[in-house]
Amino acid sequence: MIGSLKKTKTLSYRRNSWWTGSLLLLSAGFILFIVICSLFPDQIASHSPTRMDPSDALLAPSLEHLLGTDQFGRDIFSLIVHGSQQSLVIGVLSVLIGGGIGGLIGLVSGYCNNAVDNTFMRIMDIIMTIPGIMLAILVSAVLGPSTLNLILAVSIASLPGYARVMRGQVLHVKDAGYVHASRSIGSGHTGRILFHILPNSLPPMLVMATIGVGNAILMATGLSFLGLGTVHEIPDWGYLLSLGRDYLTVAWWIGFFPGLFISLFVISVNILGDAYRNYLDPRSAAS
Amino acid sequence: MLYVLSRFGMAAGVILGSVTLVFLIVNILPGDVATLLAGDDVPTETVNQLREKLGLDRPLIVQYLDYVAGLFQGDLGTSYANSEPVLDRLLDNLGPTLALTISSMIVAIVLGLILGILSAVYQNKLLDGIIRVLSLVGVSTPNFWIGILLIWIFSVQLHLLPSIGNGSFEQLILPSIGLGITGAGVITRLIRNSILEASNEPFIRSLRGKGIGHRAILFKHILRHALIPAVTMVGMIFGEMLAGSVVTETVFSRQGLGRLIVDAIDQKDIPIIQGAILFTAAFYVVINMLVDISYRLIDPRIRLNEK
Numbered sequence: 001m002i003g004s005l006k007k008t009k010t011l012s013y014r015r016n017s018w019w020t021g022s023l024l025l026l027s028a029g030f031i032l033f034i035v036i037c038s039l040f041p042d043q044i045a046s047h048s049p050t051r052m053d054p055s056d057a058l059l060a061p062s063l064e065h066l067l068g069t070d071q072f073g074r075d076i077f078s079l080i081v082h083g084s085q086q087s088l089v090i091g092v093l094s095v096l097i098g099g100g101i102g103g104l105i106g107l108v109s110g111y112c113n114n115a116v117d118n119t120f121m122r123i124m125d126i127i128m129t130i131p132g133i134m135l136a137i138l139v140s141a142v143l144g145p146s147t148l149n150l151i152l153a154v155s156i157a158s159l160p161g162y163a164r165v166m167r168g169q170v171l172h173v174k175d176a177g178y179v180h181a182s183r184s185i186g187s188g189h190t191g192r193i194l195f196h197i198l199p200n201s202l203p204p205m206l207v208m209a210t211i212g213v214g215n216a217i218l219m220a221t222g223l224s225f226l227g228l229g230t231v232h233e234i235p236d237w238g239y240l241l242s243l244g245r246d247y248l249t250v251a252w253w254i255g256f257f258p259g260l261f262i263s264l265f266v267i268s269v270n271i272l273g274d275a276y277r278n279y280l281d282p283r284s285a286a287s
Numbered sequence: 288m289l290y291v292l293s294r295f296g297m298a299a300g301v302i303l304g305s306v307t308l309v310f311l312i313v314n315i316l317p318g319d320v321a322t323l324l325a326g327d328d329v330p331t332e333t334v335n336q337l338r339e340k341l342g343l344d345r346p347l348i349v350q351y352l353d354y355v356a357g358l359f360q361g362d363l364g365t366s367y368a369n370s371e372p373v374l375d376r377l378l379d380n381l382g383p384t385l386a387l388t389i390s391s392m393i394v395a396i397v398l399g400l401i402l403g404i405l406s407a408v409y410q411n412k413l414l415d416g417i418i419r420v421l422s423l424v425g426v427s428t429p430n431f432w433i434g435i436l437l438i439w440i441f442s443v444q445l446h447l448l449p450s451i452g453n454g455s456f457e458q459l460i461l462p463s464i465g466l467g468i469t470g471a472g473v474i475t476r477l478i479r480n481s482i483l484e485a486s487n488e489p490f491i492r493s494l495r496g497k498g499i500g501h502r503a504i505l506f507k508h509i510l511r512h513a514l515i516p517a518v519t520m521v522g523m524i525f526g527e528m529l530a531g532s533v534v535t536e537t538v539f540s541r542q543g544l545g546r547l548i549v550d551a552i553d554q555k556d557i558p559i560i561q562g563a564i565l566f567t568a569a570f571y572v573v574i575n576m577l578v579d580i581s582y583r584l585i586d587p588r589i590r591l592n593e594k
Contacts, residue, residue, distance in 0.1 A: 019416075126304035129568040131530030138309065141552050141560055142316050218429050222534050225431050226549055238429075245435055245538065249443050256439075259432030266427035 024275050027268035034265055038085040045078035049234050058251045068253035070243065076253060079240055080261050086236035087262075090151055091217040098155035098216075099162045099209045106166025107201070111174060111193060121167070124160040132157035132219055140228040150229055154216050165208055169201035176200070207277045214269035221262050237262050291580060298576045305568040306358065309561055310351055324367060324555050341367070363565070364558040368551070373562040376547060381566070383453050384543035387466065387535065388528045390459055394467030395524060399474025399517075406475065407482035408505070418475065425472025430531055434465035434538035451540040458541075466535045470524045477520050481513035488512070515585055522578035526571035 037044050046066065056073035059065050067076040109120040127135070136153035143149040173179065179196050187195075221238030223229055229239055237258045244255025313320070321338040338344045342353075357364065363373035406418040441461060442450035449458050485491060486509055494504050529544075536545035544563050551559035 122304070126301060126308050129301055129305045129526075129571050130309070130564055131526045131567060131571065133530040133533060134564045134567055135312075137533065137548060137552065138312055138560055138564055139316065141555070141557065142313055142320070214427060218427075221429055222431060225429075225534060226537060226552070228552065241429075241432060241435070248435065248439055252439050252443075255432075255435045259429060259435065262432065263424065263428040266429075267423060270423060270427050 020275070023271055027271040030264055030268045031272065034084050034088065034261075037081045038088045041082045041085060045075070045081040047075035047078045049074060049078045049082040051075075058247065060251075061253055067257045068251065070251070070254050071247060076240075076257055079234065080237065080258055082234045083236045083240060083258070084261075086147065086234070087217055087221065087238075087265075090147065090154065090220040090236070091213045094151045094154035094158065094216040094220070095209050095212045097151065098158035099205065099212060101155070102159040102162025103166045103205055105159070106163040106168075107170055107193065107198065109163065110167040110170025110201075111189075111197065117167075120163070124163050127156070128160045133222060136219060136223055137226070137228065140223060145228050147229070150220055150223055153223070154219050157219065158212060158216065162205065162208065162212075165204055166201060169204055170197055173197050173200045203280050204277075207273055207280065210276055211270055211273035214266035214273070217262065217269075218266055290583075294576050294579060298572045301572050302565075302569050303355075305572075306355065306565060307351075309564055309568075310354060313557055313561055314347055314350070320555070320557055363562040366551075366556055366559050368554045368556045368559070373558050376559060377544065377562050377566055380542060380544050380547045383541060384529070384532050384536070384545060386453075386459060387462055387532050387541065387543065388525070390463040391467035391470065391528050391532075391535075392521075392525060394463050395470030395474055395528075396521065398467065398471035400478060402471070402475040403478025404482065404505075404510070406479040407486075410483065419479075422472040422475040425468045426476070428468070430465055430469050431534045431538050433468055434462065434535055437461045437465050438539070453541045453543070458539075462535050462539045462541060465538070466528055466531050469531070470528060473524060474517060474520060477517055478513060481516050482509055485509045485512040511585070515582065518578055518581060518585065522571075522575040525574045526567065529567045529570055 041049075051074065053073035056065070056069050057071055059069040059073075061068040065075050065077070067080070069075055070079070105120050105124070109117045130138075132154075135157045136150075139153035139156060140149050143152070174197055179192060182192055182196050217237075220229070221236070221241065224236055224238035225242045227239075227242070229236055235243065240258040241255055241262070244251075244253075244258065247254050321334050321341065321343055325334045325337050335344075342350065345353075354364065361374055363377070365372055366376060402418050402422065406415045406422075409415045438450040438461065441448045448461055449455070450461065452458050482505075491504060491509060491512075494508060532543060533545035533548055535541075536543045537549055540546075544566065548560055548563050550556075551563070
């Protein structure tokens with residue numbers, strides 16, 4: 001019970017630590033596996049993802065086809081392995097772009113005076129009123145479906161979050177003693193921002209970016225589920241899942257496994273992000 | 288009263304801002320609507336004729352002022368696909384989407400509140416562990432996949448509930464759970480954290496020192512304190528759900544704003560998409576305004592600060 005919270009803390013914290021530790025290891029392992037899949041898909045996939053064989057269509061999972069086959073007789077496991085590249089690239093690039101630009105806006109906004117700060121933050125408020133998926137749908141609809149547009153759409157949608165966190169950090173850091181000290185020995189704006197404010201504001205941004213990769217992949221798979229992604233020869237995870245929806249009654253594995261991979265990947269990323277946050281702020285780990 | 292009025296003014300300003308933003312995205316991004324509509328292999332004259340017909344050849348600022356002036360008269364433009372007024376088509380489809388969003392919201396709040404409280408009360412026990420894993424899975428799983436799994440389990444395997452269509456209450460159950468689970472995960476985590484945080488506050492410790500029972504402290508004092516961040520979150524989640532309904536409606540083949548948008552994407556019917564997004568943005572702003580105002584009811588400190 002809440003009343004006995006203090007007494008059990010040390011004990012349960014220790015008991016939790018091997019379990020969180022192994023969970024962390026599993027997550028890191030799974031992420032590593034997906035990264036390797038995206039780098040060397042040909043070595044890991046058991047079949048060619050483009051090989052279509054009508055006689056192999058809609059086979060249930062077996063030793064020959066680990067996760068079954070789709071309506072064209074393509075091996076689902078191989079499709080997932082090859083599709084990982086697309087999903088990973090979208091996730092990482094949209095975080096780099098969204099986080100980079102958002103971070104820059106937050107940095108300028110937090111450091112500068114009221115007028116600049118106000119303008120930027122009101123723009124961010126406005127972007128926030130349009131839910132991420134909607135904004136991404138609009139951008140993809142106007143620009144036409146393509147991987148690059150998908151990345152752009154997800155990046156724009158994630159801007160306000162990064163900008164707000166960065167601004168909050170900068171506001172907090174810029175009045176710290178060491179920043180004033182550096183100013184007192186004559187440092188310029190650029191030097192102060194680059195060597196003192198930026199490095200000290202980054203950690204929460206990195207936590208957010210880690211978790212952001214998961215969110216970006218969720219959003220991107222949602223968009224390509226709706227048909228706003230690219231239709232390559234090799235479908236990405238979201239599109240593969242949408243193919244599975246039509247065959248649910250006869251072949252559950254087409255829709256099940258791509259979704260499982262998306263979930264496991266996002267769960268792993270979230271666990272890693274949480275662990276990183278707890279490492280930076282041990283107080284949140286205790287609760 | 289003054290506060291409520293000023294919040295109204297701010298909300299109107301933000302909605303005007305999102306109108307402008309959406310307009311800019313549609314018109315400034317390199318994609319050309321007329322070319323997109325006409326197709327690739329069409330001579331330039333046909334594209335130009337189309338552009339003239341849709342009024343896209345006018346200067347941007349004229350188009351913008353025209354659009355905004357239209358908004359004040361309840362005119363959101365006409366659909367490219369069938370020349371119907373956008374507003375009529377949106378209003379026709381609003382009902383089912385609102386029903387889905389509200390029932391998912393109920394699923395999310397009820398599940399999130401119960402699980403969050405249980406998780407905090409049994410902190411670091413087995414039940415807490417299970418709930419924490421469940422809420423992590425909830426926030427990390429794409430809701431279209433949950434939807435597909437629900438259809439597979441409850442419709443295809445067990446034949447318990449209908450998987451597609453709308454109208455009856457049974458048809459609302461699976462989509463609401465599918466859409467509500469993500470929100471439930473977010474709310475569970477938030478409630479757990481804020482209860483644990485609140486239970487270390489000095490005023491709770493002094494209550495405990497006075498010998499008041501755990502249950503009374505939890506329900507009368509901690510929970511009220513912990514609800515404040517949760518209420519903020521509810522406003523944000525409502526927007527996400529309104530947007531998430533696009534995907535959920537596709538999964539469950541339901542009629543609604545989401546389907547309207549997906550069909551509009553296929554037909555490149557930009558005015559419909561534009562209008563639907565403005566609808567969601569307006570809803571989002573209004574809900575969050577209500578949330579801001581409701582703080583004053585929950586948290587007396589905010590009321591005091593203003594005096």
